[in-house]
Amino acid sequence: MNDSGTNSDTRAGLIEAGLELFGHKGFDGTSTRELAARAGTNVASISYHFGSKAGLREACALAVTDRMSRALDGALATPDTEEAALGLIEKLVRALVDLIVGSPEAANMVAFMLREITEPGDVAEMVYRSFVEPRHKALCGLWAMATGRSPDDAEVKLAVFALVGQVLYFRIASPFVIRRLSWGEIGQDETRQIADLVIDNLRNSMERQKK
Amino acid sequence: MNDSGTNSDTRAGLIEAGLELFGHKGFDGTSTRELAARAGTNVASISYHFGSKAGLREACALAVTDRMSRALDGALATPDTEEAALGLIEKLVRALVDLIVGSPEAANMVAFMLREITEPGDVAEMVYRSFVEPRHKALCGLWAMATGRSPDDAEVKLAVFALVGQVLYFRIASPFVIRRLSWGEIGQDETRQIADLVIDNLRNSMERQKK
């Protein structure tokens, strides 16, 4: 399962601690002592299980891409008609909004991944290759099928980025959104409002590209 | 100009170093020694001019909100008609895309502010109150005038967040965008393509809200 062939739940605990603390305070802002304390173990176990603090970071990134892929790919399929493609994208967007904006359980994962995306590095490279690119391609494929365009069309690719960007921004700016809209929190109802807006934008954007 | 009444260009140099290094490597990832070296001075000057490393961070945030406000508020005015309001929003969005996505000079500023927004704290609070909220309100006012809705309408507020979110995401994910579109860089032409897309989305979004 890992470099040294070990298999304990100290390992899993450290990954959870990493997701939470790296995501919340950043990699540099988190000390190995905090990580160990949060996981209920000692500093030496980080080196033992992951080689180094950086090794734990990579393991966290791997855990995140795995789980997010599973959460999203459940909504993936290969549709036959334009209508089916549109329906599938909408289903995918709802899953994305639920995961990124509305899921308190996924909050640590999303925060972790957002940080890794923001700062270029080896981990961001891995995230791009194994997660972002394949899913962006899949979305472009669906978009192309729903609009009759080529999946390699620059406008299609940009529109898909803009689509995902809206969703991610609602997570990034969620403290601002909550204050500006006098929301107490972003619960089920608020998540639905956001998803409705994004899907309306999505439909308009597709209609325009069809012409 | 500051706490101790000093006024040197060592001060300005440290702020530039802060924008670049805090923005690129994060606050915790940047040491006072790096900051001093980048500014061509010594560590003690940080305490002298700003009290502490955290003081330099605040000074950087203030510099960013000042400059970004000036860069954007040039495109602000109070229009009389629906058409004028729409035109003004489009002008503002182009200014925003130029600044956030297309301006290499503003890259440090944008990176710095993005980090501060991402991690909640005193600085993010200041950025919200003095920069985000007033400009979001102004945009909602224009949007309301162009659509005939109330500026306090939740759908208006959310649509404006989604609008800004698209733009910011193109900066956040710019390494991904560049790779997926086989762009060498995001230059004038690419910036225009992004602005065109965002403005198309904006028009559709407004048309829908008018109904």
Added chain:
DNA sequence: GTCTATAAACAGATAGAC
């Protein structure tokens, strides 16, 4: 596998010379 103790490097802040 887990943990304590410690090594070696580095952090931010400051005293005091100029």
Added chain:
DNA sequence: GTCTATCTGTTTATAGAC
């Protein structure tokens, strides 16, 4: 105002007992 030297605490990594 600027800078060197240094204080004090913390960092990651690891050696070695269990």
